[in-house]
Amino acid sequence: xxxxxxxxxxxxxxxxxxxxxxxxxxxxxxxxxxxxxxxxxxxxxxxxxxxxxxxxxxxxxxxxxxxxxxxxxxxxxxxxxxxxxxxxxxxxxxxxxxxxxxxxxxxxxxxxxxxxxxxxxxxxxxxxxxxxxxxxxxxxxxxxxxxxxxxxxxxxxxxxxxxxxxxxxxxxxxxxxxxxxxxxxxxxxxxxxxxxxxxxxxxxxxxxxxxxxxxxxxxxxxxxxxxxxxxxxxxxxxxxxxxxxxxxxxxxxxxxxxxxxxxxxxxxxxxxxxxxxxxxxxxxxxxxxxxxxxxxxxxxxxxxxxxxxxxxxxxxxxxxxxxxxxxxxxxxxxxxxxxxxxxxxxxxxxxxxxxxxxxxxxxxxxxxxxxxxxxxxxxxxxx
Amino acid sequence: xxxxxxxxxxxxxxxxxxxxxxxxxxxxxxxxxxxxxxxxxxxxxxxxxxxxxxxxxxxxxxxxxxxxxxxxxxxxxxxxxxxxxxxxxxxxxxxxxxxxxxxxxxxxxxxxxxxxxxxxxxxxxxxxxxxxxxxxxxxxxxxxxxxxxxxxxxxxxxxxxxxxxxxxxxxxxxxxxxxxxxxxxxxxxxxxxxxxxxxxxxxxxxxxxxxxxxxxxxxxxxxxxxxxxxxxxxxxxxxxxxxxxxxxxxxxxxxxxxxxxxxxxxxxxxxxxxxxxxxxxxxxxxxxxxxxxxx
Numbered sequence: 069x070x071x072x073x074x075x076x077x078x079x080x081x082x083x084x085x086x087x088x089x090x091x092x093x094x095x096x097x098x099x100x101x102x103x104x105x106x107x108x109x110x111x112x113x114x115x116x117x118x119x120x121x122x123x124x125x126x127x128x129x130x131x132x133x134x135x136x137x138x139x140x141x142x143x144x145x146x147x148x149x150x151x152x153x154x155x156x157x158x159x160x161x162x163x164x165x166x167x168x169x170x171x172x173x174x175x176x177x178x179x180x181x182x183x184x185x186x187x188x189x190x191x192x193x194x195x196x197x198x199x200x201x202x203x204x205x206x207x208x209x210x211x212x213x214x215x216x217x218x219x220x221x222x223x224x225x226x227x228x229x230x231x232x233x234x235x236x237x238x239x240x241x242x243x244x245x246x247x248x249x250x251x252x253x254x255x256x257x258x259x260x261x262x263x264x265x266x267x268x269x270x271x272x273x274x275x276x277x278x279x280x281x282x283x284x285x286x287x288x289x290x291x292x293x294x295x296x297x298x299x300x301x302x303x304x305x306x307x308x309x310x311x312x313x314x315x316x317x318x319x320x321x322x323x324x325x326x327x328x329x330x331x332x333x334x335x336x337x338x339x340x341x342x343x344x345x346x347x348x349x350x351x352x353x354x355x356x357x358x359x360x361x362x363x364x365x366x367x368x369x370x371x372x373x374x375x376x377x378x379x380x381x382x383x384x385x386x387x388x389x390x391x392x393x394x395x396x397x398x399x400x401x402x403x404x405x406x407x408x409x410x411x412x413x414x415x416x417x418x419x420x421x422x423x424x425x426x427x428x429x430x431x432x433x434x435x436x437x438x439x440x441x442x443x444x445x446x447x448x449x450x451x
Numbered sequence: 452x453x454x455x456x457x458x459x460x461x462x463x464x465x466x467x468x469x470x471x472x473x474x475x476x477x478x479x480x481x482x483x484x485x486x487x488x489x490x491x492x493x494x495x496x497x498x499x500x501x502x503x504x505x506x507x508x509x510x511x512x513x514x515x516x517x518x519x520x521x522x523x524x525x526x527x528x529x530x531x532x533x534x535x536x537x538x539x540x541x542x543x544x545x546x547x548x549x550x551x552x553x554x555x556x557x558x559x560x561x562x563x564x565x566x567x568x569x570x571x572x573x574x575x576x577x578x579x580x581x582x583x584x585x586x587x588x589x590x591x592x593x594x595x596x597x598x599x600x601x602x603x604x605x606x607x608x609x610x611x612x613x614x615x616x617x618x619x620x621x622x623x624x625x626x627x628x629x630x631x632x633x634x635x636x637x638x639x640x641x642x643x644x645x646x647x648x649x650x651x652x653x654x655x656x657x658x659x660x661x662x663x664x665x666x667x668x669x670x671x672x673x674x675x676x677x678x679x680x681x682x683x684x685x686x687x688x689x690x691x692x693x694x695x696x697x698x699x700x701x702x703x704x705x706x707x708x709x710x711x712x713x714x715x716x717x718x719x720x721x722x723x724x725x726x727x728x729x730x731x732x733x734x735x736x737x738x739x740x741x742x743x744x745x746x
Contacts, residue, residue: 080649081572088563095616096585102596283678285696286717290483303508427592438587
């Protein structure tokens with residue numbers, strides 16, 4: 069008993085919570101703050117890569133000067149005359165210089181480099197940043213670590229003029245606005261029916277759940293078979309539309325796929341809610357001669373309100389981030405969503421700064437929805 | 452009498468609607484199942500080698516004669532996909548990814564959840580609110596810095612890069628915390644009186660009682676990881692490091708005219724989830740697992 073019980077409890081508490089606290093700091097907070105920072109910069113991963121590339125300085129210099137260090141009769145002065153530092157750094161070392169890096173080149177110790185070259189001290193392979201660090205001692209930070217250029221609100225201004233940003237935002241909003249009400253209605257409707265005097269409820273639940281446990285990748289592939297031009301849907305209804313390539317039908321096709329995926333699953337959530345409503349309420353309504361719709365709108369919907377609010381906000385948040393299905397099935401840029409456009413900018417166009425600023429828009433939308441949800445639903449989250 | 456008749460009609464309509472929706476739910480799977488069992492070509496009555504129309508309507512499926520789209524059924528596609536791609540390796544990668552993430556969450560979410568449910572430590576409430584706030588951060592906001600972080604540490608195309616960022620998750624912590632809060636305190640107080648330390652109490656008494664919650668957590672995490680596509684898309688670029696969902700992406704890009712292979716691969720990926728689901732239906736349906744599901 070070295071510590072008091074209270075101290076010991078606090079220590080064990082931190083020990084138990086330490087892994088997740090560290091994980092949250094490293095994998096939640098750091099990325100969010102970094103993303104906010106990136107969104108105000110021109111962050112180009114290709115330049116990060118340039119600094120991590122390796123060179124053998126001797127070979128690189130030989131290539132530039134067209135001489136070898138053991139050639140006879142070479143002097144530093146002579147080499148210096150024909151040496152163009154900017155050209156050497158940009159072309160042979162391979163750094164796309166930004167403004168402050170260009171200025172930092174003033175401190176580049178050309179003479180020392182050429183001496184080392186002639187003395188044969190540059191035979192070892194080094195990374196570009198190590199190389200620059202050795203010869204730009206005074207401003208070495210400019211090269212040791214990639215610093216994205218701050219552009220202020222530049223990315224956000226650019227976004228305003230980017231038609232694809234607006235298209236993807238519009239697609240995302242339309243997608244959510246159509247999918248969520250339909251899937252909610254369908255799920256509640258199915259739940260009400262299954263809540264009646266039905267046998268084999270468990271069987272129906274099982275079947276309805278299967279699309280929800282299937283990976284979005286597999287679902288996308290299966291629906292490709294259905295939506296393809298020579299596909300099942302065209303054969304069954306006798307048309308010849310390329311559902312996924314045609315910009316007018318591509319997004320609705322994905323919406324139907326998503327409604328199909330989630331409605332059955334949400335139905336089970338609603339069914340659990342319905343089973344908490346006492347049967348006597350419905351029996352009383354039956355005796356009073358209430359119709360199916362009257363019971364539905366006067367009893368079921370008001371009593372299911374908390375579930376509907378919760379599930380549909382989850383639905384909205386999920387829909388706003390729809391990505392996998394778009395990645396698998398959509399080729400036309402007119403049909404992409406915000407999440408996909410973020411991915412494409414960051415990982416296909418190598419514009420991580422711009423992508424981060426679009427991500428901020430997505431973040432803001434989701435933040436607003438969550439805050440509204442918290443306002444409407446007082447209870448603690450469902451976990 | 453009239454009421455009873457009305458009641459019967461309602462029941463019949465209810466069954467009709469539910470069965471119709473069952474068919475809608477299963478139709479895509481059944482069709483792709485049939486396609487996956489169809490040969491690429493087959494020999495017809497005249498001894499000619501002909502292709503199969505896998506989009507034929509009506510599909511001409513006869514289970515008893517084992518015929519699909521008029522052609523004799525075959526399991527060949529399921530073998531072929533292992534020959535033309537490193538499919539076995541992809542299964543291994545996915546199992547490693549999903550198992551490591553699940554084990555990590557089982558241990559770390561439980562201890563963390565217990566700390567937040569029962570133990571008193573400084574700044575607990577602050578951490579709790581901060582944790583809660585992370586739930587609304589979309590992956591698409593975090594993914595760029597997270598990816599760069601993995602690049603900096605050289606974790607790209609390695610298992611550690613796949614599983615490390617997912618090894619413990621706030622939603623899992625909340626699930627466990629909620630469960631622990633439902634356990635009566637008297638148990639722990641009794642253990643304390645007997646001189647048991649917090650460690651002993653947790654690992655010997657609380658954890659063995661938490662099997663239902665841990666089963667729900669494992670299923671939720673395992674399924675989410677097995678089906679995950681975005682993170683493997685960022686972290687794996689070498690074919691040998693692909694997970695199954697990335698493997699499907701590979702089929703989609705390379706074998707997009709070979710419907711038979713694509714469907715066999717899609718169903719093989721789905722099958723383990725269905726098996727797990729059927730064996731643990733209760734945990735699936737009752738655990739209130741809602742977040743993390745696709746929207």
